Amino acid sequence: ISGFIVDPDRKKMSKSKGNVVTPADILKQHGSDAVRYWSASSRLGTDAAFDPQNPTQVKIGRRLAIKLLNAAKFVLSFPVPEGAEVTHALDASMLATLDAVVRDATAAFEAYDHARALEITESFFWTFCDDYLELVKERAYDQSDAGQASAALALRTALSTLVRLFAPVLSFASEEVWSWFEEGSVHTAAWPEPSGSEGDPAVLTAVSAALIGIRRAKTEAKASQKTPVTSLTVSGPHVEALRLAEGDLRAVGRIEEISFAEADSTTVTDIVFAPQED
Structure with a gap:
């Protein structure tokens, strides 16, 4: 059961108090994905305070949606050679870490804990962008590097998985990204499953x-x-x-x-x- 949306003083919104906020302006200014992010960050059974003058969570949601779009453009700039396989230890480690994210996020959704599922996915996504993507981009660019195909395939695999994990919350950004490299809608695509990577998650942790x-x-x-x-x-x-x-x-x-x-x-x-x- 959802909690109430309350004002910054944590008082219930009502017309008689004059503290009701409609979402129209927030949606227009920040976009629906940002508002969905704010809503999905609120745990069931917990009241959520909303300050229209300082909608911090909404702004974070907008930043996340933009980052997903930009990261996807970058990942898709690396060609995946035909017959590519994940052979590099760091790439396998990232995918093994992502496998745990898929399992944990799926379990959270099955327990109706959408906020936890988002938290798990978002935490990995920033590690993916700030650390892993930066670490492998030179190798992914270099067509002469024996590890190029491994990096490019791992990046593409991770992007496909992350887009589907984010789809329930960042619905429009996820749909846009999906259209860049897949057919149909992300919202009718299969929910991601662990890739079965045998990599050691300790490699990504240590290198990060x-x-x-x-x-x-x-x-x-x-x-x-x-x-x-x-x-x-x-x-x-x-x-x-x-x-x-x-x-x-x-x-x-x-x-x-x-x-x-x-x-x-x-x-x-x-x-x-x-x-x-x-």
Whole structure:
């Protein structure tokens, strides 16, 4: 059973109090996907406060819908060769992580917990965009790289799955993206199922942490993220997992040489920037 939509003071909206807000202006300004996101973020049985002057969740929903459109355009720019297979450890790790997302989101929907399903999907989506997509884009671009087909196929597979997971909430953005690479409507497509990837989720976790550390090290050095690096050391758990994606880490960080060391937490040290030409 849904809760009430209440005003910013958490008072029930009513005409007699003069605090009723109709959705027309919000829909016009932010779009229906954004409003659906705000609504779907509210858990069953819980009252949801709405402030028309500061609709934070609505704005987040609009940002998410736009990000889905932009990420899809980027993913679809990488051609998937005929006969492509997922062979790279990082790609298999991402798909194995996504498999868990599909299982958990499906279980949440079956339990009528739409807010939890959205939360699970959205959390993975931002990791996918901010970390995985950045890590593999150089490999996905490079037609001469033996891992190009693996990256392109993994990206396309993930996009198909994510679009269907988001479809109940970001209905219009999902339908638009689906039309770019699939026939029919996403709303009549089969609900996604786990791909059965045998990858190790620890690879994506470890490499994402290393990427965050590399970004932080450059920021603390007041250097651009595009600044070339001669060498650095990544310390952390799962060193062997990091080695499996060393090429992607070097490409995204513009790093010539990476040294790895075992540690309890992930840190990036001994960073040496390449000499800059005048």
